[in-house]
Every structure is written in C-alpha cells, then in structure tokens.
Amino acid sequence: MAQDRNQHTATGQDPGVPHDDAPSGGWGSLKGVAGIAQDTPVPTRALGILAKLNKPGGVMCSSCAWAKPAKPHTFEFCENGAKATLWELDERRADAAFFASHTLAELRGLHDHDLEASGRLTEPMRYDAASDRYVPVGWDEAFAEIGAELRAMDPKAAVFYASGHAGLEASYLYALFARAMGHQNLPQSSNMCHETTSVNLQSFIGTPVGTCTLEDFDQCDAILFFGQNTGTNSPRFLHQLKDAVKRGCRIVTFNPLRERGLIEFADPQSPLQMLTGGATEISEQYYQVRPGGDIAVIAGLMKCVLAAEAAAPGTVVDRAFIEAETEGYADTVAAVEGFGWDEIERQSGLTRAMIEQAARVFIGATRAIGIYGMGLTQHVHGWLNLGMLCNLLMMRGMMGRPGCGISPVRGHSNVQGQRTVGIGEKSAHMPADRLHALFGIAPVEEEGMNAVHAMQGLLEGRVRAVVSLGGNLLRALPDRARIEAAWPRLRLSVQIATKPNRSHLVPAEVSYLLPCLGRTDRDDQASGPQAVSMEDSLSHIYGSIGTAEPPGPRVMSELAIVAGIAAATLPPDPRLAWADWTADYDRVRDLIARTFPDQFHDFNDRLFQPGGFYRGNPVRDRVWKTPSGKAQFTPPTTLSALGQDPGADEMTLITLRSNDQFNTTIYGFSDRLRGLEGGRDVVLINRDEIARLGLAEGQRVSLVCAVSDGVERRVDRLRVTGYDLPPFCVAGYYPELNPLVPLGYHEERSQTPAYKGTPVRIEAG
Structure with a gap:
C-alpha cells in the first residue's frame, strides 16, 4: 500500500553521520594511490607507465571511459585510474x-x-572435478x-x-x-x-550514445547532473567541471546521496590548492532526490519552464526548434501540466521552492548540458527518466547546438x-x-x-x-x-x-x-x-x-x-x-x-x-535517425521510476560502488569520500529512519527482497550504519547486495537490472 513520504531537507550534509569533509581529489587521492602502491608489488617502470597514461602513444586507462584531451595534463590519470593500472601491473x-x-x-x-x-x-x-582444482593445459589442446x-x-x-x-x-x-x-x-x-541508454536514446533522438564532446564543456553555461557520482566513477571529469565553474558555468545536482566529487574538488595538479588546502565548489545547488523521483523533479522543472514562457512568450521555449525538429510536444506538455505540485513534491522528496530554484539556473542558461549515470538507468521506468531529460533539454532547443546536449557517463573503458x-x-x-x-x-x-x-x-x-x-x-x-x-x-x-x-x-x-x-x-x-x-x-x-x-x-x-x-x-x-x-x-x-x-x-x-578521432553523432547536425526523422518528446505516464511503490514496511534499495572499487574489483576497504572505512557488509540508513524502525547503530540486520515472485532473496548480517539519505530508502554496496535484485525486476525496455530501485524489507535478529 502506498504511504506518505516524509520530506527531507535534501540540501545539506547531516553532521551526525559519517561523511568526509575533505574535497575529492587533493591529498586524499594521493594517499589512496599510495595505499594501493604500498599493498601491491609493481615493477619499477610503473611510474613511467602512469606518466604516459591516457596520452598519445601511451596506455589508455583500463578504468573509466572518460575522454582523453588532445592537450593532456602533466598527469592525465585519476586515483581510480592509478589503482586500476597498479592492480594490473601486480607482480604476484x-x-x-x-x-x-x-x-x-x-x-x-x-x-x-x-x-x-x-x-x-x-x-x-x-x-x-576429481581434485576440485584447475590444472595446466596447453593452448592448442x-x-x-x-x-x-x-x-x-x-x-x-x-x-x-x-x-x-x-x-x-x-x-x-x-x-x-x-x-x-x-x-x-x-x-x-x-x-x-547503460543498456537503458543504448535502447532508449535511440528511440528518442536517433542515437544510442550521448551527444556531447569535450568542447561542449568549454561552452556550456549550465549543467544539470542526475544520478552520477563523478568523484568515484570518473574523477578526471572533475577537471572539465572545475574549469567550467571558474568561467561561470552553474551546476545543479540531483542525487539521493551527497557525493563529495560534485560538492567540491581540489585539483591535485594545482600547487596553490595543494599547498593552501583550497578547493573549487562544483555544485551551487545540490538536492537529495528520493530514489525513483527524478521523473517528478524533471516534470517540475518543465512546469517552471512553461510558466516562464507564459510570463514572457517567445523568450524561454524554443518553438522554432520544436516545430521543425520534434514530434509529440503538445501531448507531453498536457501530460506534465496534468501533474500537480503536491504529487511532484511527494514523489521527488523535494519542495516546489527547491525545484523552482533549480529551474532558474536552467531557464537563465543559453547553453545547457544534461548529465546522468546509473541513478537514471537502473530503474524499472528508466526509459522515462531519459525521456524526461530529453524533453527538458529539447523544450529549450538544447540539442544539436555547441555547448548543449545529453551526456551519459559510461563506466568501463571500452564498453x-x-x-x-x-x-x-x-x-x-x-x-x-x-x-x-x-x-x-x-x-x-x-x-x-x-x-x-x-x-x-x-x-x-x-x-x-x-x-x-x-x-x-x-x-x-x-x-x-x-x-x-x-x-x-x-x-x-x-x-x-x-x-x-x-x-x-x-x-x-x-x-x-x-x-x-x-x-x-x-x-x-x-x-x-x-x-x-x-x-x-x-x-x-x-x-x-x-x-x-x-x-x-x-x-x-x-x-x-x-x-x-x-x-x-x-x-x-x-x-x-x-x-x-x-x-x-x-x-x-x-x-x-x-x-x-x-x-x-x-x-x-x-x-x-591527439584527443582521439571523433566517429561522429548525427544529433550534432540535427539529423534524427528515428522512424519519423524527428526527435521524440515523451509524455510522462507516471512520476516515479520505481516498479512498485514501497509498502508500509518496505524501503527502496540503492546499490553503490565505493571509492576503493571499480565495477566488481575491490581494491581495498576504504570508502574515503563517504567517510566509511572497514568492512563492506553495511546497510546505510537515515538516522531518523533508524529510530523510526527501532534499530540501533551497529546492529546486525537482514535485507529481504520485497518483490513477490515466489522466490526468497535475502542478505544477512549487515551492519546498520547511519548515513545522510532520504527517508524510506537504504543503500549498500554492489555487488554484495546483488542477490536482492530479481533477474526479472528490470528496466522495461532494455532489461537493465533495477539496482537503484528495488523494494526491500529490514529484518532485525
């Protein structure tokens, strides 16, 4: 049965729970790399390989898939890239x-x-099988x-x-x-x-991949982030974000967790920041949306755009673009206008004032980019998350122009x-x-x-x-x-x-x-x-x-x-x-x-x-390889990306990667940027929720999947850890909590597992 959801302040770090006050990057990153180097025996030439990492004629990092600039930094690698490289150079x-x-x-x-x-x-x-061992065999055999x-x-x-x-x-x-x-x-x-991306962007705008290049980040004046943790998953991106902020670009982030990489960044290659402890503020606004609430947030942003256009016709909505390049705008507007602010607030966990404040940044921009990660893709209605983000950008003609576009941040280096x-x-x-x-x-x-x-x-x-x-x-x-x-x-x-x-x-x-x-x-x-x-x-x-x-x-x-x-x-x-x-x-x-x-x-x-060669993207020329030859607006049918509303005794599970991890590879047990150290057998819960549920910090509990399909799925012996999260949700580490997600509980069109929105129950004992 659906239930009312408590509002969360959603704007500031709760001081009573673990978190790291230090910015991402800086001395913390150097210490993280040093820790891996100390624990992993590597050849003496490892430093030489790192020096050429992500540079022409060198090795392209086996970690994340972020771009390599034509004019690289002195050290064109991040903490995670160095960890992945040293892990591979292991002499054991x-x-x-x-x-x-x-x-x-x-x-x-x-x-x-x-x-x-x-x-x-x-x-x-x-x-x-007789010895239960692997035994040598010749290649030809x-x-x-x-x-x-x-x-x-x-x-x-x-x-x-x-x-x-x-x-x-x-x-x-x-x-x-x-x-x-x-x-x-x-x-x-x-x-x-990111199969949600490959399948659904193709149907919305006629390309299975993002539309941006590095040059767009030199020209945009607003960036909206949804469900992407740059500080852990693609730290080299922080250089482009830092430079964008310094020239006046405004960044607004929506994410259930306050991730340090999108709060502030200390450039390890800046002598001034390293010596003074200074940092660059990345997001000027940061809102902790409830899991699955991004559709509601974007619906609210679209309502703000429509209101601004009504107040000053012809100045906000790009009607020429919409009429020449798109289909479905009128039906989409009607669907958005059909949702009231009370429902938008309930589903998003944010107030109308918060969404209106974020909308002012987008409305004031001439060139905006929408960036997202698995916080949008790993939901049952992930297709609608992406459709709504495309809707928002297309309302203002923010596709196929320099400094504009949609940019999913992919994970593995050649995925x-x-x-x-x-x-x-x-x-x-x-x-x-x-x-x-x-x-x-x-x-x-x-x-x-x-x-x-x-x-x-x-x-x-x-x-x-x-x-x-x-x-x-x-x-x-x-x-x-x-x-x-x-x-x-x-x-x-x-x-x-x-x-x-x-x-x-x-x-x-x-x-x-x-x-x-x-x-x-x-x-x-x-x-x-x-x-x-x-x-x-x-x-x-x-x-x-x-x-x-x-x-x-x-x-x-x-x-x-x-x-x-x-x-x-x-x-x-x-x-x-x-x-x-x-x-x-x-x-x-x-x-x-x-x-x-x-x-x-x-x-x-x-x-x-240098900088790689570009294989092109038709959207940059406003060529839409959809069946109709037009970009498609997507009318929202729901305000929640979740497959089912959690019941009265249920929570929504979000799975996470740690700072000491890449995909399923665990480099160590420090999640420094979240202030978490030691074991990975934890379940993170808002401290008010801990009290409401009658639990205690450090208590061992079980998580049980609440999808009813006749199969019991549970993970036991998880340590309750207070953390700054929206109400009625819990978080824990991937892949340890994968057993809780049913194979059949996935994004509707692409079958991407719903790792960011699975209903679970907590059992004490």
Whole structure:
C-alpha cells in the first residue's frame, strides 16, 4: 500500500553521520594511490607507465571511459585510474603452483579482494572435478577441446559475454565469430548499467550514445547532473567541471546521496590548492532526490519552464526548434501540466521552492548540458527518466547546438566501443550485408540474448555454454544465488581473464580459465608490437600501446585467444583469416573500417590522433535517425521510476560502488569520500529512519527482497550504519547486495537490472 513520504531537507550534509569533509581529489587521492602502491608489488617502470597514461602513444586507462584531451595534463590519470593500472601491473602470480595448492572450495572462502590479490594468471588451465582444482593445459589442446564442445551444440545455445576491457580489435573478431558460428548471443557489461541508454536514446533522438564532446564543456553555461557520482566513477571529469565553474558555468545536482566529487574538488595538479588546502565548489545547488523521483523533479522543472514562457512568450521555449525538429510536444506538455505540485513534491522528496530554484539556473542558461549515470538507468521506468531529460533539454532547443546536449557517463573503458563494432544481440549491431560481402556469412535472422535473457536461458536449461571475454559475470548479475546454483549445469564455461575472480570458482561440466594480457602489457605478435584501440563516453577513438613485461610467456592477448577459439570451432575458410589477423592488428582495423566506413574510415591513419578521432553523432547536425526523422518528446505516464511503490514496511534499495572499487574489483576497504572505512557488509540508513524502525547503530540486520515472485532473496548480517539519505530508502554496496535484485525486476525496455530501485524489507535478529 502506498504511504506518505516524509520530506527531507535534501540540501545539506547531516553532521551526525559519517561523511568526509575533505574535497575529492587533493591529498586524499594521493594517499589512496599510495595505499594501493604500498599493498601491491609493481615493477619499477610503473611510474613511467602512469606518466604516459591516457596520452598519445601511451596506455589508455583500463578504468573509466572518460575522454582523453588532445592537450593532456602533466598527469592525465585519476586515483581510480592509478589503482586500476597498479592492480594490473601486480607482480604476484596466480600460477599453476597457486592452483595446485588450493581447491576451488578453499578459494571460495576468500574475500573477492583477496582472491584477485593472489596475482596475475600465467597459463591456461582446465578444471579437474576429481581434485576440485584447475590444472595446466596447453593452448592448442584447450582451443581444440573448446572448439569441439561448441561445434557439438546448437549455436543458439552458446552465449559470448564481454566486459568492457577488450579493445575494439578483439571485440570486432568476437562479434564476427559469434555470427559466423550462427548466433547473436552477445551480452555485454552495458546490459547491467547503460543498456537503458543504448535502447532508449535511440528511440528518442536517433542515437544510442550521448551527444556531447569535450568542447561542449568549454561552452556550456549550465549543467544539470542526475544520478552520477563523478568523484568515484570518473574523477578526471572533475577537471572539465572545475574549469567550467571558474568561467561561470552553474551546476545543479540531483542525487539521493551527497557525493563529495560534485560538492567540491581540489585539483591535485594545482600547487596553490595543494599547498593552501583550497578547493573549487562544483555544485551551487545540490538536492537529495528520493530514489525513483527524478521523473517528478524533471516534470517540475518543465512546469517552471512553461510558466516562464507564459510570463514572457517567445523568450524561454524554443518553438522554432520544436516545430521543425520534434514530434509529440503538445501531448507531453498536457501530460506534465496534468501533474500537480503536491504529487511532484511527494514523489521527488523535494519542495516546489527547491525545484523552482533549480529551474532558474536552467531557464537563465543559453547553453545547457544534461548529465546522468546509473541513478537514471537502473530503474524499472528508466526509459522515462531519459525521456524526461530529453524533453527538458529539447523544450529549450538544447540539442544539436555547441555547448548543449545529453551526456551519459559510461563506466568501463571500452564498453561503448564494443557495442560500436558489433558486440550486441541485435542484427543492427553488425550490418549483415557487409558481413555477407566481406566474409560470405549468411545473416543470422534470430536476434540474440542480452544478459538477462541469457541467464533466464541458463535457469531454463536452454543455454549450454558461456564464454566470458573478461569480467566477473556471476558477481555483476542480479539474482546471484539462483544463477550460481544453475551455473554448474552448463556444459561449457570459458573464462578469459587477467586475474582470478569469483566467476572462475563456479565450474561447469567443462571449464577453462585462459590468461590474457592486460592493457598495460606489451603485445608482441608475428608482425611486431601491437596497439589496440578503444572508445570513450564521448565517441572518440584512441590507440593504446602496452609496454610492461607480460606476466608469463604463456599469456596470450585477448585477440589471439578469440581467434584461436574461432579457428578451432569454425570450418576453414580463407575469408576468415584468424591467423593473419592475429599476426597484425592493422588488418583487423582495416576490416572495421570496411564494415563501418562512415565512422572508421582511415582507421589506422587516425589511430594516434591527439584527443582521439571523433566517429561522429548525427544529433550534432540535427539529423534524427528515428522512424519519423524527428526527435521524440515523451509524455510522462507516471512520476516515479520505481516498479512498485514501497509498502508500509518496505524501503527502496540503492546499490553503490565505493571509492576503493571499480565495477566488481575491490581494491581495498576504504570508502574515503563517504567517510566509511572497514568492512563492506553495511546497510546505510537515515538516522531518523533508524529510530523510526527501532534499530540501533551497529546492529546486525537482514535485507529481504520485497518483490513477490515466489522466490526468497535475502542478505544477512549487515551492519546498520547511519548515513545522510532520504527517508524510506537504504543503500549498500554492489555487488554484495546483488542477490536482492530479481533477474526479472528490470528496466522495461532494455532489461537493465533495477539496482537503484528495488523494494526491500529490514529484518532485525
């Protein structure tokens, strides 16, 4: 049953709960990097690699996907980028002796952090059920056996998963391999985070990615942030935000948590700020919207825009843009006007005065950018979150102009690029006509499975093999207990990785663990040292050259492993020249250019262009690749992005990443920017809620999923920790709380898990 929600002040840090008073960046970031460097043995040349990180001719960071400027800073890396690089340069080894000393049952007793801290993988391994250990196997033997297993099954029973780590070259061959085999089951890590973007921006404005470039941040005079934690997830972005603020850009943030990166930033490369302890205020207004309340906030902002236009006709709403470039405006306005302020306040957790104050910034701007993260995408009605943000920007013509646009901030370093070159379950992700012309591949008529569909297939017994090109899929997925229980029923599991992780410890009937090079490692093939490439959040492509000594002579590149399995699986065909492509990655880039000529023409010539080369976006030219050729306004049908209103005894769960974490990799146990240290087995609750619920700080409780589908989902022994959150919600760490999110509780159009809006109950005991 729905209930009234208490208003939250939503504007200031509660002094009675943990938080860090220090700005993001500054000395805290340097100490964070130093801590990882102290705990992780790395080669002496690590500093040299860091010095060239994200610069032309250097290594492109394997952490976040933020852009690399044409004129880089002296140190073009952040705390998390340094942690990811040092973590990969780890000189510890998870070799044959390591696995001979540990059964998988023993390794499952390790914390995820300690498991990865065992070091880099050094040789191909096959699971031996009799001893419950991984044992060494030769590469040729591994490829032959994997190929035989894949040939023996219906191609549509195989799933090829990819994390965002592999470069464009390996990703292209992976997507080609799947389609040559006869399937499009190509789920990717974006299925768990930004698939909401890929599916819904395409339908709203005709592009699956954001519309902004770095230059837009030099020209905008307002930025609206929704559900994105820059300080932890993309800290290098703070340099653009700092510069924008200093020239007068106004930033307004909506987020359930007050994250330090969007409050203030101390530039570690500014001698003045480092010496004086100074910092730049980032957000001039910061509002703690309730989870799922962004639709209501944006509806309120739109009402303010309409009121301002009514008071001064022709000065606020861009009617010329709306009439020439869009459809659906009148219906959208009618729907927005149909919602009253009382309901907007109730659903958003903000007052009308707060929303009106934020609206004045947007109305006063001539060029505005809307930025968002997984706080908008990981909801059942995430599509409407994005539709409403597009509505707001389009009302004022803030699309297709310099200094304007919509900018999702992606996570993993090449997650967007992998989709660009074909990794995806739809035929549109890789043009069938070009595949037929280049390779003679018959089009795969049946669309494939994304991550949710693949795991439903696993539970139902339809999926028989999973090949994972990087990642830690079992940890990243929702409904973990059910999926882990079903995983051993697979016939084949192939894990391609740099370090051991939790997914490697749940074997199928036949399981292989194949060690691959990291981004920092030197990649020598028959034609000499190789470069790989990746795409950032702003659609720019960069070359990357690793220079570190590989962890062992039996470690292969991701591309070589993909090509080796493909050659062992598919019938010989001179048009599928796997060995030649492995010998020289330039040849793969030529194939990418021939497959996607509009975006990748002259690929090899542009590979090391400073600042990357831009593959373009039609929206910047006001070309809308929608069925009607117009940008689409989206009438709101609800003010809440939640799939169901929490009942009287229920809370809304938000899952979070810590400052010492990237995706499922846990570097340590410090969440410095939130003032939280130690264990990750916590549940964060507003201190007034703790009292209302009759709980106490430090008490151990259980969270139980409140979605009724006949399955009990719970996580026990969580420590109650007071934190500044809106009422009626709780927060805790991803991936530890993933078991609470049902596989079927996801964004309606893209199946992105609702990690930011799952109803739960708290059980004391």
